[in-house]
Amino acid sequence: MERKIPEFGRFAEPSLLILVSLSDGPKHGYAIMQDVEGGTGRPMGAGTLYAALARLEEQGLVEPLPPVDRRRPYRLTAVGASNLAEQLRGLSEFAQMGLRQLGKPPP
């Protein structure tokens, strides 16, 4: 139980939010920021976005596409999609375990 809580915290990281944002297709940076802010109600600054994007690109989870009017779209790679699915499954399992322990069966 205690081993999973830090992993849960990791799900709040900007990189996960970016991966989720890119899961329905390529987006440029500003569109990712708007998507994340619209979905979470939390602001995402450009500094945070590019710090996370650079790391995701370095790890091969996202890849840049040719720029359009100075805006460069990014898309999930196959490895990124697999990584995202794995993280979301882990989160889902953790949530279901928590609900069971609360005596509230998952929907």
Place this chain on the structure above:
Amino acid sequence: MRSLLIRCYPARWRARYGEEFAAILEERPLGPFDVADILLGALDAQLRLRGRRSDIQQGRGFSMSLRIGGLAAILGGAVFALGVVLGIGIVGNVEPVVPEILFVTGSLALLVALAGLSAFQARVHPFLSWAAVAITAAGTIVAIGGIVGLQLVAEEYWMAFILGTLGAFVGSTLFAIATFRTAALSRGAALLLGVSSILTIGAGQGGNILGPIPLVVTTLGFAVGWFMLGINAVRLDRPASEARPA
């Protein structure tokens, strides 16, 4: 300002991301939150490209967030209120420098809060958001100068300290107006902060027949206003798993 911010990043980073990053910065007005976040991002890039940080697996970098702003708001409001309570001597005698240092510490925390909590307000009211930060920052510098003058030179520096401290209340009032108008955080908390900040400025003018009571009450309102905004922000900055659907 935008090109200055981009220049804070390492040349290698600018060569790869500079053009698209500049395009993003032109999309909307830059507020204190954005500038703080970009400066932290530049620091992160500088350290990372120099190989001083290797935690790329977690994607953790330096970033400004509602959580940081919220925690600073809670701390700043509480420290300010403590400074007033100690400063007016209702809990016994304390060295005058103690509340003075508390006021300056509170102002510094509120500066972080003003930057961290102004992301959405600055897109609609960039002037109010920047003025709130600028006045509080200038006031903090004047207050620090006042404390140093009080300790090292003469009593005349008291007025500089008081005027500097008032900067935090003026800045809080402007931030409260921007927050109330945009409803970016709790409007009730913003209203409480704005009203109590204005009343504190009035109560601090002295000569009140009720003695220090109005000042204590208004400063507590100020602290509670910041506390409520801080709690609101920390709750909003919840994990992605709890995010509401788009």
